[in-house]
Amino acid sequence: MAEEVLVEQGVAGDPGRRRALPRLRVRLRELYHGASPxxxxxxxxxxxxxxxxxxxFIAAPFLRDYYPVxxxxxxxxxxxxTLDVGARAxxxxxxxxxxxxxxxxLDLFVLVTLLFPLLLFNFAFLRVLRLWSVLHSEIFWDTVGRRYDDSRVEDVSKSLATLVTFIFVATGFVYASFARSHPGLNGYVDALYFTVTTLTTTGFGDITLPGAWGRLLTIVIMISGITLFVRFAQTLIRPYKVRFTCQDCGLMRHDPDAVHCKACGALLNIPNDE
Known part of the structure; x- marks a missing residue:
């Protein structure tokens, strides 16, 4: 008799539990994608x-000496x-x-390095990729960037985030590969100094990476640094554009005073304050 009561209670409880997940998804969808205050x-x-x-993540190399904390x-x-990734999913x-x-x-990889810090110690520098994923996320631009109508602010921010992310990833790679095994690299600051001087092609020469592997890594940092700097400069000098989707061809970027779409010639009605 008691078992039948428990079975009946379990059956009665199942629909509630089945409805709980859809309600949670709807609530999270409202919070992550809604427009309410x-x-x-x-x-x-x-x-x-x-x-x-x-x-x-950026300060982690300086905190490792305080190992328990x-x-x-x-x-x-x-x-x-984990909670953030699960909620967004x-x-x-x-x-x-x-x-x-x-x-x-990228977030899942960062999560794995956090869950297994001892096993994946040499890959911890890749956690700073979180900076790139945050600055390129829809949540960030739907929230913080919603006050900007032009595309320049978004493009400059994303290019700058890519450049900064590369600097710290390259610094972490140099630090993990050559620190304490090369006389010129005694710490994280030395690795950061080498990365910045290399990607800006300043090349003071006081710190150099040994061997063929070190030279190849230096070449990659220089070429990548020049490319990212050029990309960042292009976003700064690019003509001002606004986001407005053309109803005919779907072109999203137009001149602020555009009357017709450059792609298809359709008539535009871009809102402005004038």
Whole structure:
């Protein structure tokens, strides 16, 4: 008799549990993609936490000497990132589309390095890729960047984020590969100094990487640095554009005073304050 009551209770409880997940997904979708003041405040808190996480990733090489505290912070950050990735997956309209995004795989890789800090110690420098994924996310631009109508601010911010991310990734790679095994590289600051002087092609020559592998890495940093600097300069001098989707051809960027679409000639009605 008792078993039948438990079975009946379990059956009765199943529909509620089955409805709980859809309700949670709807709620998260409203918070992550909605336009209400509550949703905007929620996303601002998410972005603020992301900034703190990125700060931790950048400062991690200086915190490793305080190993017990660093390891505790590492697992706390892993928990926060797990909750964020899981919530964004539930809030997305399609899990398949969510998993196809490059930013999702970058976040998952960062999460793996946080969950296994001892095993993947030499790959910890790649955690700063989170900076790139945050600055290229729709959540960031739908929240913080929603006040900008032109595309220049977004393009400059993304190019700058790519450049800064590359600097710290290259610095971490140099530090993990050559620090304490090469006389010129005694710490993270030395690796950062070498990376900046190399990618700017200043080349003081006081720190050089030994061997063929070191020379190849130096060449990659120089070529990549020049490319990213040129890209950043292009976004700064590019003519001012506004985002307005043409109803006929779908072209999204136009001159602020454009009357007709340059691609198809359709009549435009771009809102302005004049």
């Amino acid at each position: 509550e949703a905007v405040r929620f996303r601002l808190w998410v972005i603020a936490i992301d900034v703190l996480l990125i700060g931790f 660093y390891l505790t912070l590492d697992y706390v950050v892993a928990l926060v990132l 539930l809030a997305d309209t399609s899990l398949r589309v969510f998993l196809r995004r490059l930013s999702t795989w």
